[in-house]
Amino acid sequence: MFTRLYIHIPFCLHKCPYCAFISQEGSPARREAYVELLQAEMRLAHAGIPSGRPLESVYFGGGTPSLLEPDQIGRILSLADTLFSLLPHAEITLEANPGTIDRAKLAGFRHSGVNRLSLGVQSLDDRMLASLGRIHSAAQAEQAVKAARATGFANIGIDLIHALPGQTMEMWRHDLERALDLAPEHLSVYGLTIEEGTPFAQRYTHDRDLPDEDLSADMFLAADDLLGAAGYEHYEIANYALPGFRSRHNSGYWRRDGYLGLGAGAHSFLRGTGHGLRFANSSDVDEYAAAITRGQLPRQEMTEISDDDALAEFMFLGLRMLDGVTFSDFRREFGMEMKERFGKELEELTGLGLLAMDDRGVHLTRRGMLLSNQVFTRFLE
Ligand code: SF4
Numbered sequence: 001m002f003t004r005l006y007i008h009i010p011f012c013l014h015k016c017p018y019c020a021f022i023s024q025e026g027s028p029a030r031r032e033a034y035v036e037l038l039q040a041e042m043r044l045a046h047a048g049i050p051s052g053r054p055l056e057s058v059y060f061g062g063g064t065p066s067l068l069e070p071d072q073i074g075r076i077l078s079l080a081d082t083l084f085s086l087l088p089h090a091e092i093t094l095e096a097n098p099g100t101i102d103r104a105k106l107a108g109f110r111h112s113g114v115n116r117l118s119l120g121v122q123s124l125d126d127r128m129l130a131s132l133g134r135i136h137s138a139a140q141a142e143q144a145v146k147a148a149r150a151t152g153f154a155n156i157g158i159d160l161i162h163a164l165p166g167q168t169m170e171m172w173r174h175d176l177e178r179a180l181d182l183a184p185e186h187l188s189v190y191g192l193t194i195e196e197g198t199p200f201a202q203r204y205t206h207d208r209d210l211p212d213e214d215l216s217a218d219m220f221l222a223a224d225d226l227l228g229a230a231g232y233e234h235y236e237i238a239n240y241a242l243p244g245f246r247s248r249h250n251s252g253y254w255r256r257d258g259y260l261g262l263g264a265g266a267h268s269f270l271r272g273t274g275h276g277l278r279f280a281n282s283s284d285v286d287e288y289a290a291a292i293t294r295g296q297l298p299r300q301e302m303t304e305i306s307d308d309d310a311l312a313e314f315m316f317l318g319l320r321m322l323d324g325v326t327f328s329d330f331r332r333e334f335g336m337e338m339k340e341r342f343g344k345e346l347e348e349l350t351g352l353g354l355l356a357m358d359d360r361g362v363h364l365t366r367r368g369m370l371l372s373n374q375v376f377t378r379f380l381e
Pocket of ligand 1: 062
């Protein structure tokens with residue numbers, strides 16, 4: 001049914017003005033109450049799911065999971081191991097905000113079983129960090145990476161954002177170079193998107209306030225060149241890794257592995273008969289808490305994946321990975337040929353230079369990466 005566990009921690013010290021994730025400020029007492037709810041939800045979920053294969057990965061996302069204490073992370077992991085069984089080398093990732101960690105806390109997380117750290121650095125330029133409303137400086141982010149290294153983390157990821165208001169190409173290159181100096185095993189590189197309902201959406205109402213599309217595309221390509229030259233594999237549109245350090249958990253999403261999401265707003269995808277079942281937990285923390293307290297799972301939007309949805313998902317999720325999708329995997333999953341179902345789309349997109357095809361399968365070209373939404377929507381029509 002699932003081999004991956006996602007755990008959402010919806011608390012932050014302070015809400016960043018560009019952020020649309022489910023997060024709010026929460027006192028230590030509220031965070032402890034939430035950890036207990038997560039454990040109760042895990043027990044309820046376990047009771048309704050037949051025993052399956054052990055967990056290959058656990059991912060603490062948020063929000064700011066590093067606001068939790070190492071002991072709280074340890075209790076959640078220990079229960080997950082008891083109920084679902086963790087593989088001995090399971091990948092256990094914790095998203096961390098550099099403004100919430102020190103060496104002692106990092107050592108505690110490592111001791112609790114976390115073996116991969118994903119640091120929300122976003123920029124290594126203090127002017128950009130201030131405009132993003134981040135609670136940390138560039139120096140603090142660098143110290144966080146060094147402290148993580150010193151406490152034994154051998155798998156560290158850094159997130160960076162480009163196309164920020166006021167950011168020039170020179171500033172972006174500088175961010176990338178400073179990030180490379182820290183020698184992380186993994187880098188995630190996102191373009192800023194202005195999300196509806198955020199303070200940024202009110203502040204930046206004109207396109208002229210932001211880097212234009214050409215500069216944004218050039219920033220994406222500059223990252224591709226610089227990180228490629230430094231030995232990082234560009235393995236997903238926004239993700240780079242040294243050999244052997246691709247995110248196993250996130251790769252599972254793009255391959256349509258089953259995962260169980262726990263916590264407010266967490267999404268799940270359970271494989272079983274048919275093409276699988278997707279659902280989401282209530283994103284309102286109080287509503288989530290009330291359901292768990294009543295002994296009910298707060299699941300909403302249950303959707304049995306139809307044949308058409310599964311075919312489209314296979315293509316637009318799989319094509320996010322630069323290895324692309326193979327004809328043999330498609331045949332195994334659907335019992336038909338990819339060209340039989342998507343011949344017209346494949347011909348059109350390869351003709352436009354957005355996809356490339358070989359004997360094995362299809363993958364995005366460099367141009368296709370820049371126009372990936374245009375590619376993906378073709379499989380949804
Ligand atoms: S720390 Fe991350 S999750 Fe929290 S408000 Fe900022 S961007 Fe959003």
